[in-house]
Amino acid sequence: MLKEVIATRYLTPLREGGSLPGLVEADDFGTYVMKFTGAGQGRKTLVAEVVCGELARRLGLRVPRLVTIALDPVLGLGEPDHQVQELLRSSGGTNLGMDFLSGALGFDPLAFAVSSEEAGRIVWFDALINNVDRSWRNPNLLMHHGDLWLIDHGATMIWHHNWPGAEASANRPYDASDHALAGFAPDVAAAAAQLAPLVTGELLTEVTAEIPDAWLTGEPGFDTPDDLRRAYARPLLARAAVVHERVTGLEEGK
Numbered sequence: 291m292l293k294e295v296i297a298t299r300y301l302t303p304l305r306e307g308g309s310l311p312g313l314v315e316a317d318d319f320g321t322y323v324m325k326f327t328g329a330g331q332g333r334k335t336l337v338a339e340v341v342c343g344e345l346a347r348r349l350g351l352r353v354p355r356l357v358t359i360a361l362d363p364v365l366g367l368g369e370p371d372h373q374v375q376e377l378l379r380s381s382g383g384t385n386l387g388m389d390f391l392s393g394a395l396g397f398d399p400l401a402f403a404v405s406s407e408e409a410g411r412i413v414w415f416d417a418l419i420n421n422v423d424r425s426w427r428n429p430n431l432l433m434h435h436g437d438l439w440l441i442d443h444g445a446t447m448i449w450h451h452n453w454p455g456a457e458a459s460a461n462r463p464y465d466a467s468d469h470a471l472a473g474f475a476p477d478v479a480a481a482a483a484q485l486a487p488l489v490t491g492e493l494l495t496e497v498t499a500e501i502p503d504a505w506l507t508g509e510p511g512f513d514t515p516d517d518l519r520r521a522y523a524r525p526l527l528a529r530a531a532v533v534h535e536r537v538t539g540l541e542e543g544k
């Protein structure tokens with residue numbers, strides 16, 4: 291289970307626009323990037339962060355540690371910014387947090403080099419989860435202490451917005467031409483050979499068990515949170531075996 295902390299102080303919005311994640315302090319004295327259930331994109335974004343973040347971590351990719359953050363909406367009362375106040379007021383209960391990587395820099399493909407092995411693993415993983423948010427315009431990769439870290443997996447698994455078509459999506463191609471790491475000769479075949487065998491039903495059960503029940507209840511067509519957990523696991527399991535053949539937009543021989 292993800293560690294549970296309680297928000298004690300809202301520090302600052304991380305960035306205007308987007309989902310308005312905030313920097314908060316918690317009762318364990320940690321500083322977290324907090325993503326709110328009351329944000330426009332809703333709780334499915336948070337489910338995607340947990341499923342993809344915890345899967346990535348188990349595949350050996352670097353992802354800041356995820357926690358759940360309990361929020362008392364009272365915390366919003368003292369906020370001068372109206373938008374922030376609204377966000378805190380509408381996000382009572384369980385929210386998502388991740389370790390704040392202090393001093394991290396946004397990844398710049400022109401300033402940092404990435405090996406073709408590492409680029410391959412990340413492109414393969416993004417193809418698996420249908421990540422449309424790792425382009426060179428908006429890489430959602432951070433450099434921290436010389437290493438590459440993956441963040442922002444909210445816009446993935448597009449199929450969770452249309453469950454009846456979810457399993458059919460296992461065969462959909464993934465266009466990597468805009469991917470932030472497309473220029474680093476990603477070795478997707480090597481990544482597939484290394485990572486696909488790790489994506490087992492067992493592993494996905496472990497990963498989806500990390501999703502808080504609170505974000506799974508009441509989904510139309512599903513009786514229990516565990517039914518919905520299995521629905522997340524199925525397309526990922528099917529896709530893992532074939533996805534390397536579905537990656538398009540990378541230069542041949544690179």
Ligand SMILES: Nc1ncnc2c1ncn2[C@@H]1O[C@H](COP(=O)(O)OP(=O)(O)OP(=O)(O)O)[C@@H](O)[C@H]1O
Nearest residue numbers: 304307308309310311323354389390391394441442
């Ligand atoms: N764990 C972290 N440590 C340090 N900085 C972070 C962390 N997570 C996010 N950030 C910073 O905050 C920015 C916004 O975070 P993120 O991309 O996750 O949110 P978002 O609302 O999905 O953003 P957008 O949709 O605007 O890209 C990141 O680009 C990064 O600069």
Ligand SMILES: [Mg+2]
Nearest residue numbers: 308428430442
């Ligand atoms: Mg982002």
